[in-house]
Amino acid sequence: xxxxxxxxxxxxxxxxxxxxxxxxxxxxxxxxxxxxxxxxxxxxxxxxxxxxxxxxxxxxxxxxxxxxxxxxxxxxxxxxxxxxxxxxxxxxxxxxxxxxxxxxxxxxxxxxxxxxxxxxxxxxxxxxxxxxxxxxxxxxxxxxxxxxxxxxxxxxxxxxxxxxxxxxxxxxxxxxxxxxxxxxxxxxxxxxxxxxxxxxxxxxxxxxxxxxxxxxxxxxxxxxxxxxxxxxxxxx
Amino acid sequence: xxxxxxxxxxxxxxxxxxxxxxxxxxxxxxxxxxxxxxxxxxxxxxxxxxxxxxxxxxxxxxxxxxxxxxxxxxxxxxxxxxxxxxxxxxxxxxxxxxxxxxxxxxxxxxxxxxxxxxxxxxxxxxxxxxxxxxxxxxxxxxxxxxxxxxxxxxxxxxxxxxxxxxxxxxxxxxxxxxxxxxxxxxxxxxxxxxxxxxxxxxxxxxxxxxxxxxxxxxxxxxxxx
Numbered sequence: 001x002x003x004x005x006x007x008x009x010x011x012x013x014x015x016x017x018x019x020x021x022x023x024x025x026x027x028x029x030x031x032x033x034x035x036x037x038x039x040x041x042x043x044x045x046x047x048x049x050x051x052x053x054x055x056x057x058x059x060x061x062x063x064x065x066x067x068x069x070x071x072x073x074x075x076x077x078x079x080x081x082x083x084x085x086x087x088x089x090x091x092x093x094x095x096x097x098x099x100x101x102x103x104x105x106x107x108x109x110x111x112x113x114x115x116x117x118x119x120x121x122x123x124x125x126x127x128x129x130x131x132x133x134x135x136x137x138x139x140x141x142x143x144x145x146x147x148x149x150x151x152x153x154x155x156x157x158x159x160x161x162x163x164x165x166x167x168x169x170x171x172x173x174x175x176x177x178x179x180x181x182x183x184x185x186x187x188x189x190x191x192x193x194x195x196x197x198x199x200x201x202x203x204x205x206x207x208x209x210x211x212x213x214x215x216x217x218x219x220x221x222x223x224x225x226x227x228x229x230x231x232x233x234x235x236x
Numbered sequence: 237x238x239x240x241x242x243x244x245x246x247x248x249x250x251x252x253x254x255x256x257x258x259x260x261x262x263x264x265x266x267x268x269x270x271x272x273x274x275x276x277x278x279x280x281x282x283x284x285x286x287x288x289x290x291x292x293x294x295x296x297x298x299x300x301x302x303x304x305x306x307x308x309x310x311x312x313x314x315x316x317x318x319x320x321x322x323x324x325x326x327x328x329x330x331x332x333x334x335x336x337x338x339x340x341x342x343x344x345x346x347x348x349x350x351x352x353x354x355x356x357x358x359x360x361x362x363x364x365x366x367x368x369x370x371x372x373x374x375x376x377x378x379x380x381x382x383x384x385x386x387x388x389x390x391x392x393x394x395x396x397x398x399x400x401x402x403x404x405x406x407x408x409x410x411x412x413x414x415x416x417x418x419x420x421x422x423x424x425x426x427x428x429x430x431x432x433x434x435x436x437x438x439x440x441x442x443x444x445x446x447x448x449x450x451x452x453x454x455x456x457x458x459x460x461x
Contacts, residue, residue, distance in 0.1 A: 010246035086320065087247070157316070158243040160251075167272025174268040174316075206272060215269050215314070217249040222265065222318035226339070230453045231460060 001119065003150075005089055009158035012089040014081040014117065018072035025124075026081050026117035026152075028066040034079035039071040067124075083116050083154030085220060090159045092177070092214070094122050095148030106211070107146035110153060110177040114214075119149035145177075153177055157218030168207045173219035179211035237345065237380075238310070241323055245388045248323035250315040250343070254305040262315055262343035264299035271311040276303040281350070317342055317384035321445060324389050325382050326407075328373040334441075336369040336383055336407050344381040347374030370410060383407060387447030398436045403448030409440025 001022050004015040013032060016024055028042065043066070070079055083089060092098070092108060097119075118124060125144045145151050153159065155176050162168055164182060172186070184207045207213060237260065238253040254260060254274065264278065281300045305311050317323065319339070326334060328348055335353070344350065348371055355368040371381050385406045392398070394412055402416065415435040436442065 009243050157247040157320075158249065160242075160249075160314070162269065168269065169272050169274075170269040171267055208272075213269075217243055217247050217268060217314070217316050218320065219268075219316075219318065223320060226318050227449060227452055227456070230449065232457060 003091065003152075005091065009088040010086060012082070012087065012154075014089055014152055015078065016070075016081065016117075017076065017078045018070070019076050020072055020074055023069055023071040023120055024079075024117055025120060025122075026068050026070065027115060028068055030081045030083065030116060031068065031070070032080040032082045034070060035077035037073060037075060038077045038079060039073060041069045041071070042066045043069050081117050081152070085154070085156045087154065087156045087216065087218070088159040089116055089152055089154050090161075090214065091150050091152050092145075093150055094145055097121070097149050107144065107180045108151065108177045109180060110143040110145055110151070111175055112143060114153045114155060114176045115143050115145075116152040116154040118145070118151040121147050121149035122151050123147035124151075153214060155214075155216035156220040156223070157216045160215055160217065162213040162215060164207050164209065164211055164213055166208075168213060169204050170207065170213065170215055171219070172203050172205055173221055174215050174217070175205055176214040176216050178207065178213045181211035182207045182209045182213070184208070239325075241325075245322040246320060248317075248321065248384065250323060250382060252313045252315060253310045254303065254313055255310050256305050256308050258345075259302055259304045260313070260343060260345045261300050261302045263341055264301055266315045266317065266342050267301065267303075268314040268316045270303070270313040273307050274303055274305055274311050274313060276301045315343055315382070319384055319386040319449075321385045321387045321447070322389045323382055323384040324391075324443065325380055326371075327378050327380055328371060329378040330373045330376050333370055333372040333410050334381070334407055335410050336371065337405055338367075338369070340383040340385060340406050341369055341371075342382040342384050344371065344379060346377065346379030348372065348379035348381055349374075383443075385443070385445035386449055386452075387445045390444045390446065392442050392444060394436050394438065394440050394442055396437065398442070400434045400436055400442070400444065401448065402432050402434050403450040404444050404446075405434060405442065406445045407443040408436065409438075409442070412436045412438045412440040412442070 001019060001024065002017040006013050006015055018024065031040065034040070094107060115124065123146045153176055159176060178184070184205045186203055187206055188203060237255060237258050240251040241248055242251055243249050249268070252260065278299050278301050303313055323342065328334065341350070351370045351372070352367040353370045373379060383406065389406065413436070416432055417435060419431060419433045
């Protein structure tokens, strides 16, 4: 399988070229276009992170309960995948593939709306990051990515990588994913709780240790509020 | 301070490197991420009363954060805006000033002062808020101010008259005179969709944004039924 990330960083689309007998997994609705002979199947995914329970867990995490599998069959084929929001897509190697791609190979914790697609060897499961996640203001649940292969992450805005060596702070609305080697705490950003609530910085995640962080430059909630505050109220 | 503007014009983001001891002030919410050893202080923007005025009538944030580098090494800070669009900087010297529309201001450094100024009822009717933000240069030397917009930013010199759609004006020289009026006659304004426009006159500089939130709202509203 080969892939190409086109039109980065604001309108990214992933062009995947599948060799015969290959498959790729993507979130429901990600397919833009594909070769006519590719088999598309909607699944709740087998194995860990699969089945009805896996689907329900993903729904809790903010992802659709369905995942689509695209299979090439006897001949090669290609397809284009894109996320729903304007922004970026990046790829991260997991496991031994990760080490080969220059990554550390350790698993990733991904913010629920950040998952776009992955190769079959990657395990996508619900990860509960503890009660502290309740206060992050973002979704309570995170996706736990492990196994061996490549995962594609999507964002609102551009994705930038930070190599953490010591400590690093990220606003909760700007985190896409982080390596499991990092530990984090959710803290208030300013000097007082009033500041945290009214100050706009609200809550931040303070990461410690050594590992990679994937952050997004923009916050969908903030842009949504800018537009939404002027839209008429919904009729009951 | 060193800074790098990346991902413009759609998702312009400021990657700032604060030198040891340096300070930079930004509106609350502008910080996307920063080095763990930077500290910051949250204050009411211009004092409590001014901040409240700005928040409720000017559409600006109630708070600003002043970031400081207490270490002996340069540290990074990533600043962004809620809008999808470009970010520009203006170097303001002593005696110079510029006015911003609500929501445009992102950050500043170097002794620049930020005041809320009465914008007039017509400005409010035009949906631009009762107050505007006036940025003044420091008593001596020069300061830097960063502002953003929805879409791309175009700079334009005004000499004489210029008509601008109110939703597309981002920043302007304070000496320019503004007149908010209907685009055409009453019927013309409604049918043309242009609504209210701003007639600018005098000599000065303005900054325009290539998209308007009002335009997006008009597009989305019928889809919500």
